[in-house]
Amino acid sequence: MRTVTGLFDDYDDARAAVTDLEVAGVPSDDISIVANNTGDRYSTESSDAAEGAGTGAGLGAVGGGVVGLLTGLGLMAIPGVGPVVAAGWLASTAAGAAAGAVAGGAAGGLIGALTDSGVDEEDAHVYAEGVRRGGALVTARVDDSLALKAEAILQQRDRIDPGARRSIYAEEGWTRFDENADPYTLEQVQRERERYRSMMP
Incomplete structure (x- = not known):
């Protein structure tokens, strides 16, 4: 088994990548999606699970989703990130870490789950x-025989290059993810999205 991962600036691209992976034969149980939900942008019904961002995590039903994994999207909160919509093994690991740990546990759970599955630690941050x-993160555990196809699917859906994005962040003095940082506001998220759109050819 190999882990393939893609970070997307556009949530729709991430959702499409999940669907494409499922169609290609990757079981839903082996795919995860974690997407920033500041401003309740992606849930269609309210959930108390999104409250208390930065202090814990919980999962609650969220409407939407088209097939497989996406029909099981739930809400959780990750310290330093804030509310997210999430589903799959990576989300469950992060939720479990936050539920039973002190502040910062969910971030360690998210980064730890990625690194434990073979993702480079710098990329995980x-x-x-x-x-x-x-952004939105899609992670899949795939058989070696499907690894190249899964990588191609994520690339076709415009995943970002983690090295290039790290360089952009580093220009601002960023070195690594800080679970104690304040989550981005909706206005900050929107500015960030526009920033990356303006960089596209």
Whole structure:
């Protein structure tokens, strides 16, 4: 088994990548999505699970989703990130870490789950920071025979290059994800999204 991961600036691209992975034969149980939900942008019904961002996590039903994994989206809160919509094994790991740990446990759970599954630690910090700034993270555990196809699917859906994004963050003095940082406001998330749109050719 290999882990393939993609950070997306556009939530719709992340959702499409999940669907494409499922269609390609990756079981829903082996796919995760974690997307920033500041401003309740992606849930269609309210949930108390999104309250208390930065102090814990919980999962609650969220409407929406088109197939498989996406029909099981729930709400949780990650310290330093704030409210997210999430589903899959990575989300469950982060939620479990937050539920039974002191503040900072969920961030360790998210980054720890990524690194434990083979993601480079530096990239894991970029992915967590990317979600904090409004992005969506798709992670899949795939058989070796599907690894190249899964990588191609994520690339076709415009995943970001973690090295390039790390360089952009570093220009601002960023070094690693900080679970004690304030979550981005909706206005900050929107500015961040516009910033990356303006960089596209």
